Amino acid sequence: xxxxxxxxxxxxxxxxxxxxxxxxxxxxxxxxxxxxxxxxxxxxxxxxxxxxxxxxxxxxxxxxxxxxxxxxxxxxxxxxxxxxxxxxxxxxxxxxxxxxxxxxxxxxxxxxxxxxxxxxxxxxxxxxxxxxxxxxxxxxxxxxxxxxxxxxxxxxxxxxxxxxxxxxxxxxxxxxxxxxxxxxxxxxxxxxxxxxxxxxxxxxxxxxxxxxxxxxxxxxxxxxxxxxxxx
Amino acid sequence: xxxxxxxxxxxxxxxxxxxxxxxxxxxxxxxxxxxxxxxxxxxxxxxxxxxxxxxxxxxxxxxxxxxxxxxxxxxxxxxxxxxxxxxxxxxxxxxxxxxxxxxxxxxxxxxxxxxxxxxxxxxxxxxxxxxxxxxxxxxxxxxxxxxxxxxxxxxxxxxxxxxxxxxxxxxxxxxxxxxxxxxxxxxxxxxxxxxxxxxxxxxxxxxxxxxxxxxxxxxxxxxxxxxxxxxxxxxxxxxxxxxxxxxxxxxxxxxxxxxxxxxxxxxxxxxxxxxxxxxxxxxxxxxxxxxxxxxxxxxxxxxxxxxxxxxxxxxxxxxxxxxxxxxxxxxxxxxxxxxxxxxxxxxxxxxxxxxxxxxxxxxxxxxxxxxxxxxxxxxxxxxxxxxxxxxxxxxxxxxxxxxxxxxxxxxxxxxxxxxxxxxxxxxxxxxxxxxxxxxxxxxxxxxxxxxxxxxxxxxxxxxxxxxxxxxxxxxxxxxxxxxxxxxxxxx
Numbered sequence: 026x027x028x029x030x031x032x033x034x035x036x037x038x039x040x041x042x043x044x045x046x047x048x049x050x051x052x053x054x055x056x057x058x059x060x061x062x063x064x065x066x067x068x069x070x071x072x073x074x075x076x077x078x079x080x081x082x083x084x085x086x087x088x089x090x091x092x093x094x095x096x097x098x099x100x101x102x103x104x105x106x107x108x109x110x111x112x113x114x115x116x117x118x119x120x121x122x123x124x125x126x127x128x129x130x131x132x133x134x135x136x137x138x139x140x141x142x143x144x145x146x147x148x149x150x151x152x153x154x155x156x157x158x159x160x161x162x163x164x165x166x167x168x169x170x171x172x173x174x175x176x177x178x179x180x181x182x183x184x185x186x187x188x189x190x191x192x193x194x195x196x197x198x199x200x201x202x203x204x205x206x207x208x209x210x211x212x213x214x215x216x217x218x219x220x221x222x223x224x225x226x227x228x229x230x231x232x233x234x235x236x237x238x239x240x241x242x243x244x245x246x247x248x249x250x251x252x253x254x255x256x
Numbered sequence: 257x258x259x260x261x262x263x264x265x266x267x268x269x270x271x272x273x274x275x276x277x278x279x280x281x282x283x284x285x286x287x288x289x290x291x292x293x294x295x296x297x298x299x300x301x302x303x304x305x306x307x308x309x310x311x312x313x314x315x316x317x318x319x320x321x322x323x324x325x326x327x328x329x330x331x332x333x334x335x336x337x338x339x340x341x342x343x344x345x346x347x348x349x350x351x352x353x354x355x356x357x358x359x360x361x362x363x364x365x366x367x368x369x370x371x372x373x374x375x376x377x378x379x380x381x382x383x384x385x386x387x388x389x390x391x392x393x394x395x396x397x398x399x400x401x402x403x404x405x406x407x408x409x410x411x412x413x414x415x416x417x418x419x420x421x422x423x424x425x426x427x428x429x430x431x432x433x434x435x436x437x438x439x440x441x442x443x444x445x446x447x448x449x450x451x452x453x454x455x456x457x458x459x460x461x462x463x464x465x466x467x468x469x470x471x472x473x474x475x476x477x478x479x480x481x482x483x484x485x486x487x488x489x490x491x492x493x494x495x496x497x498x499x500x501x502x503x504x505x506x507x508x509x510x511x512x513x514x515x516x517x518x519x520x521x522x523x524x525x526x527x528x529x530x531x532x533x534x535x536x537x538x539x540x541x542x543x544x545x546x547x548x549x550x551x552x553x554x555x556x557x558x559x560x561x562x563x564x565x566x567x568x569x570x571x572x573x574x575x576x577x578x579x580x581x582x583x584x585x586x587x588x589x590x591x592x593x594x595x596x597x598x599x600x601x602x603x604x605x606x607x608x609x610x611x612x613x614x615x616x617x618x619x620x621x622x623x624x625x626x627x628x629x630x631x632x633x634x635x636x637x638x639x640x641x642x643x644x645x646x647x648x649x650x651x652x653x654x655x656x657x658x659x660x661x662x663x664x665x666x667x668x669x670x671x672x673x674x675x676x677x678x679x680x681x682x683x684x685x686x687x688x689x690x691x692x693x694x695x696x697x698x699x700x701x702x703x704x705x706x707x708x709x710x711x712x713x714x715x716x717x718x719x720x721x722x723x724x725x726x727x728x729x730x731x732x733x734x735x736x737x738x739x740x741x742x743x744x745x746x747x
């Protein structure tokens with residue numbers, strides 16, 4: 026589904042990303058881990074064509090992301106709060122994203138009703154703008170907005186950060202459900218090795234911009250990752 | 257202690273991500289300030305001699321009559337333009353700084369603000385003339401000046417207090433407009449009641465105490481309220497008001513564009529900074545008064561009419577349009593990764609400007625009072641604004657890469673954005689072309705030929721709409737990564 030070819034990104038002589046070849050298959054749930062500065066967000070931003078790679082390119086469903094914009098119809102993402110429109114209420118934001126993705130209000134409402142647990146009564150009907158919500162609640166809104174309109178590729182950068190324990194558990198279930206759908210490819214990055222081993226079928230470890238491990242998740246994975254990061 | 261504050265300020269200026277453009281802007285602002293200073297000094301001489309020689313009145317008395325407007329206008333300008341004394345307070349709170357020191361430094365900075373000093377350039381020459389030419393007593397002139405200084409500084413602190421409230425200033429501005437109107441049409445003259453006060457400052461020595469007391473009270477109030485506000489859940493908190501979800505479904509008739517149009521209307525309604533563009537356009541509505549009333553002689557030329565009319569109808573268009581797409585800077589990554597057609601996005605902004613121009617044109621029908629001719633100029637300018645300027649403004653905006661902090665309404669003017677050679681070049685057809693067109697028609701044939709030329713140019717502009725939109729789209733595309741990067745640089 027996603028193919029990365031000879032991708033490098035250099036900021037004034039400093040290479041922050043260097044991936045020769047990486048294929049993420051359709052229906053996969055893909056986890057990205059790495060320390061700060063490993064290049065996780067840079068990779069995700071390149072997949073979304075938000076930064077221009079120094080060399081190489083990325084294909085999304087066979088579409089070169091920097092040449093055509095057709096991948097946008099099948100891809101959605103939540104990277105950080107710059108994906109939220111601060112002066113809208115959560116509902117307005119969902120409907121706005123819905124309209125962009127060709128979903129009418131009823132479609133969006135139907136989707137949202139499935140996330141009442143996840144929202145925990147803190148998102149809908151709040152009489153607050155998104156910018157006035159807490160970081161955790163902003164994240165909830167952003168993640169759910171990324172699920173509107175049946176995207177085939179979903180990119181979530183650090184979705185577990187800032188969430189309370191209950192919501193983390195619920196989010197894991199949501200991602201697992203998405204992963205179970207053979208049509209949906211989920212890309213997740215995290216600092217939490219436990220969460221990521223639990224929800225992802227495949228885990229890639231980035232270090233200083235390079236792929237240092239590529240693991241199909243199994244019982245032993247968590248241990249292996251812990252050992253890697255405990256060096 | 258102050259040494260640290262000054263050090264921090266120094267670093268925050270020199271290390272800001274947008275230094276290069278802001279340095280240019282500082283230079284530009286410098287010229288602008290110089291212009292204002294010269295205008296003020298010139299104005300003081302001009303006013304003195306004009307009143308004395310032409311009107312054969314005592315300059316002091318006449319100036320005293322209008323001082324009330326001076327003071328209120330000063331307050332309005334401050335509210336719109338003066339930056340609040342914000343230093344990066346949060347990290348300082350838990351350090352061993354005395355809170356009083358933090359506030360005194362912040363306030364101390366405002367004392368030296370240009371907005372306070374500029375008045376001196378009018379009043380000091382004027383006072384010297386009063387003493388030397390008018391033969392007034394130096395002591396009285398001095399007392400009068402002290403009174404005025406106290407009032408100006410009272411404004412300074414009043415503005416600090418007013419800035420915390422959102423809509424109070426509209427009230428002040430509205431009252432000013434009403435009294436101004438009443439006076440102009442000769443129904444009620446507020447200056448009759450205020451002039452004795454200002455005259456009193458001059459004549460009666462103890463009167464000067466009143467403005468000083470007002471100033472002291474305002475300093476104390478604002479000092480106290482700022483100290484009280486130095487808590488994360490008080491003044492430093494971002495205010496969260498209770499809001500309702502709005503659907504604005506009536507806009508759906510605009511089709512795909514409606515998606516963005518709905519957003520843009522919310523953008524303007526809900527963000528201080530965006531709202532101030534509406535304020536600007538209202539101010540520009542009255543701008544024409546300077547021209548059409550013949551208040552200022554140099555503006556009496558027929559070509560100036562078109563100039564004024566462009567601003568009267570295009571206030572919103574010019575102030576909002578120049579920052580497309582910067583209005584969406586805080587969520588630009590979303591816009592760039594979502595399923596968005598640039599054309600729809602652009603045409604939403606375009607419609608918004610067109611609607612605002614039409615509303616301004618209707619509101620400007622008050623200018624009918626000055627004759628059909630004047631209103632005709634306004635209608636013609638509106639056509640030109642819609643047909644030509646709306647496109648050019650969007651085009652120029654595509655080169656502006658300054659992130660906008662929607663929640664703060666300061667820096668709405670000038671301050672570093674919108675200033676590069678490309679936008680400057682593009683401002684020529686906005687302003688100069690209609691004037692030239694009109695002048696050609698006016699002097700070659702008749703005023704109506706001039707109007708017709710401008711209007712035809714406006715209508716012809718429509719033909720280029722798609723072309724310009726294509727051009728803007730390609731700018732957006734080629735500049736995408738740079739723009740994303742630039743928007744990431746918070747001040």
